[in-house]
Amino acid sequence: GAGVSQSPSNKVTEKGKDVELRCDPISGHTALYWYRQSLGQGLEFLIYFQGNSAPDKSGLPSDRFSAERTGGSVSTLTIQRTQQEDSAVYLCASSLSGVYSNQPQHFGDGTRLSIL
Amino acid sequence: AQRVTQPEKLLSVFKGAPVELKCNYSYSGSPELFWYVQYSRQRLQLLLRHISRESIKGFTADLNKGETSFHLKKPFAQEEDSAMYYCALYNNNDMRFGAGTRLTVKP
Numbered sequence: 459g460a461g462v463s464q465s466p467s468n469k470v471t472e473k474g475k476d477v478e479l480r481c482d483p484i485s486g487h488t489a490l491y492w493y494r495q496s497l498g499q500g501l502e503f504l505i506y507f508q509g510n511s512a513p514d515k516s517g518l519p520s521d522r523f524s525a526e527r528t529g530g531s532v533s534t535l536t537i538q539r540t541q542q543e544d545s546a547v548y549l550c551a552s553s554l555s556g557v558y559s560n561q562p563q564h565f566g567d568g569t570r571l572s573i574l
Numbered sequence: 575a576q577r578v579t580q581p582e583k584l585l586s587v588f589k590g591a592p593v594e595l596k597c598n599y600s601y602s603g604s605p606e607l608f609w610y611v612q613y614s615r616q617r618l619q620l621l622l623r624h625i626s627r628e629s630i631k632g633f634t635a636d637l638n639k640g641e642t643s644f645h646l647k648k649p650f651a652q653e654e655d656s657a658m659y660y661c662a663l664y665n666n667n668d669m670r671f672g673a674g675t676r677l678t679v680k681p
Contacts, residue, residue: 563669
């Protein structure tokens with residue numbers, strides 16, 4: 459596709475359930491990033507991938523969060539045993555090259571996650 | 575550690591008035607700075623980057639290393655400028671975003 463695609467666009471689930479969020483980056487972009495945007499907060503960095511590897515996992519808020527990327531393309535962010543404080547918009551971005559390179563990041567529409 | 579500070583969460587101006595969105599950073603090297611914008615119901619997107627020294631939609635931003643600032647300015651704000659603005663800093667494989675400033679331009 460022409461841009462970064464995220465699915466689902468909206469997800470409502472009960473507390474304690476697991477959720478999986480998907481990001482399909484722009485073709486050819488080797489770097490992929492996940493962010494969280496909470497009400498009243500800015501962009502909180504979660505994790506980035508260079509190819510399939512994630513050298514920096516320091517931004518993941520807890521061990522309930524995990525992410526993977528296969529084939530250097532699609533990435534999934536998984537949240538286990540969701541809590542209400544996990545409710546946020548989860549944004550994915552990709553950039554052409556490099557790890558946090560100065561290439562501009564292209565963002566998806568995000569997944570709005572609501573935990574009941 | 576690198577930090578980006580946007581001191582104003584909310585900023586409101588009238589149409590035609592000058593606007594300045596503040597951004598300060600903490601880093602002693604030579605970072606690259608960006609401004610990203612998110613209009614209502616649109617994706618977050620790059621507005622401008624300091625290395626390009628360009629004016630986009632009438633906005634400019636000058637990197638002031640002495641004051642460690644990268645404020646975004648526009649001499650005459652328009653209603654369509656209402657959006658969320660994020661300042662971002664890149665250096666040495668690390669990129670940080672500020673908390674964002676919501677700009678409202680009133681008619």
